[in-house]
Amino acid sequence: MASDTLDGLKVAILITDGFEQVEMTEPRRALDQAGAETQIVSPKDGQVKAWKFTEWGDEFPVGMSLNGARPDDYDALLLPGGVINPDTLRAIPAAVAFAKAFFDGGKPVASICHGPWTIIEAGAARGRRLTSWPSLRTDLRNAGADWVDEQVVVNGNLVTSRKPDDIPAFNRAVIELFASARGNARAA
Template sequence: MQNLQNKKILILATNGFEQSELEVPRDKLRGAGATVDIVSPESGEITGWDTDDWGEAVKVDKTLDSVSADDYDAIVLPGGQINPDLLRVNDKALALIKTFWEQKKVVAAVCHAPWLLVETGIAKGRKMTSFNSIKQDVINAGAHWEDSPVVADQGLVTSRNPGDLDAFCEKIAEEINEGKHLSRAA
């Protein structure tokens, strides 16, 4: 994995995130030298969903109200069905994601988290992938959906499912190290 020393990454999640889709990127990106903050609308802890039942709690480093995209190089959006469904009706969460995109920073979403890219309008005109059950939502939002493990489009990184997390993390690191993505016209 590429070196991410001096890089800061925000993982935005709430209760019901898919356990591995938060923990694997958190651990791999930290292992590459990045500072990674778990950010949530709630303080304290949030609880994951582990395949077919509630999983483990994860400590929240900062609340959504206390962070700014200005302080980070990338945002990572874990999936699961519950997490992105709750976040896509949270105006502050959507505004934060949009700000990362407007600042031409890396935005990465896995599994069902591309719902957040649909909700923010980021999906329109982009090459993307997602969990198969939301494929039509992504297409209806104007994205060019691909049946690939990981798809990158000028700083937008999407992945299908937890089985693709190693490649997802590698692509996030690569995109962060490329820097700002200045030519994002769809």
């Protein structure tokens, strides 16, 4: 993938403590390598702590407090999973409103694993075909989504994936969707 594919694209990574480390670090690395500027946005100040499969992982600096973040300042949104992270975010009205603004604005959103819990809470699951960690199947169907068990699903401005094993396919789809959306925005 070309290093300038996403040159100038600004991507918010909405997380709090308990995000699955690899579901943030690997997509972030792919986005950065494609030329995007990524920034961690969090309701926490200072550092956020990752979950690494079965135990606590590394800490990462928060680039922008959720209270100071404006969706208009970003071109795309990444919603990593883990169980703790999206379960916490979906209970924070400001986090839900932040995510909802990307859907309302037609901006691209990428979500993996349990990340779609935030999509449900933002009211953006209805009528969409998507995937997630299998335990979210009923939640997503109850929210009006067409849940499928596939490695990666692109539906309009949303790309979803199931789990860490899907990250290579997820990253390719994220880069393609984000590049396409950027091209559409520039053409408008």
